[in-house]
Amino acid sequence: MKFRTTIKIEPNKGFIHHQNKMMSIGSCFASNIGAYLNVRQFNIEQVQFGIQFNPVSIERNIRDAIAGEVDKNLIIERDEHYYHYNFSANHFAKSDTVLKNVLSNIQIDFTQGLETCDRLFLTFGTAWVYRHIQQDTTVANCHKIPQNQFNKELLDLEELKQLYLTLFEDLRAKNPQLEIILTVSPVRHVKNGLHENNLSKSILLLLSDFLVNKFNFVHYFPAYEIVMDDLRDYRFFNADLIHPNEQAIDYVFDRFAGTYFSDKTAEISMLAQKLILLKSHLSLAPSRLQMEQSKNKIQNLEAKIDQLKSEL
Secondary structure: OOOOOOOOOOOOOOOOOOOOEEEEEEOHHHHHHHHHHHOOOOEEEEOOOOOOOOHHHHHHHHHHHHHOOOOHHHEEEEOOEEEEOOOOOOOOEOOHHHHHHHHHHHHHHHHHHHHHOOEEEEEEOOOEEEEEOOOOEEEOOOOOOOHHHEEEEEOOHHHHHHHHHHHHHHHHHHOOOOEEEEEEOOOOOHHHOHHHHHHHHHHHHHHHHHHHHHOOOEEEOOHHHHHHHHHOOHHHEOOOOOOEOHHHHHHHHHHHHHHHOOHHHHHHHHHHHHHHHHHHOOOOOOOHHHHHHHHHHHHHHHHHHHHHHHOO
16 A cells, blocks of 8 residues: 655756755755755855745846845844845845945855856745835745835746746856756745645746746756655654644655765765764764874765865
C-alpha cells in the first residue's frame, strides 16, 4: 500500500556545484537555501535586501539596485529611527541620510555580485501585498506603520508575467551566464485566510510555470509541492502549523541535492558537514597529543575538500 505521493523531479546532475557563484533573494525560504549551501562550502550570497515576500518588491529592489536608486519617498521615521519600505527592519538608522548610504552600499554589493553570478535563486512567498495609499506603491515591509495607511491587494498574474518577462530578459542581457532557479515558499500565509493563501500560491505557481516555459535559462524546484503534497502532514510543521520544521527542510534539501548535485559535489558537501562537526567537537581541555591529532584530521579533511573542488 502507498501512504504518500513522492514528487518526481527531473534530475539535472552537476547543475549546482562548488565553482558556481550564487545569490538568493526572496522569502525566508531563500534564507534556508542560502544557509544550506553556505555550510556546505558553496559560494552563495544571501542578498541583503532582507526578507522579500512578494514578487513585485523583489523585482523593484533588483531594478533599483541596478539603477543605483534609493527612493527617498519610501524612507519613513518611526520611534526615532528611519526605515525604508522596500527593505527589512534589519536596516535602520538614526537619520535618513545614514540609512540611504547603508542601502546604497547594499545595492552596490548586489550589482557587483550580479555581474559574475551564474545561479540566482528567487523564492516567491505571497501574491498578497500592501499598497501605501499616499505613495500609491507596493511595499515590502510595513514597519508597523498603522494599517489604515495601506490597502491590501492581490497581485494580478498578467501584470506579473509582463514584469518578469522584461526583468529576466534584462538580467540575461547583462549576464549571459545567468541561470535562474525559481521556488515557491511552502510557508503558508494563513493570516490572509486559507482560501486566500491558496489563491496567492496559485498565482505564484502559474507565474513560475509561465517563466520556465518562456525561458530556457529559468528552472523551477518544487519545494512547495514537496512539503504540501509529498510530506503533507502537520508533523512536518512547527508548532505554529505554518512553517516547515527542521525535518521537513532537511528532506526538501535532500531532494534538492539529489536533483542538482553530481556525485563529486555531494561528496564535497558531505565532507564540509563533517568538517564543521569535527571543529565543533574539539575538547575544551585537550592534551598536546589530542591537539595534534585534531589538527591533522582537520588539515587532511580540508585538503581532501580542496582536491575535490579542483577536480570539478
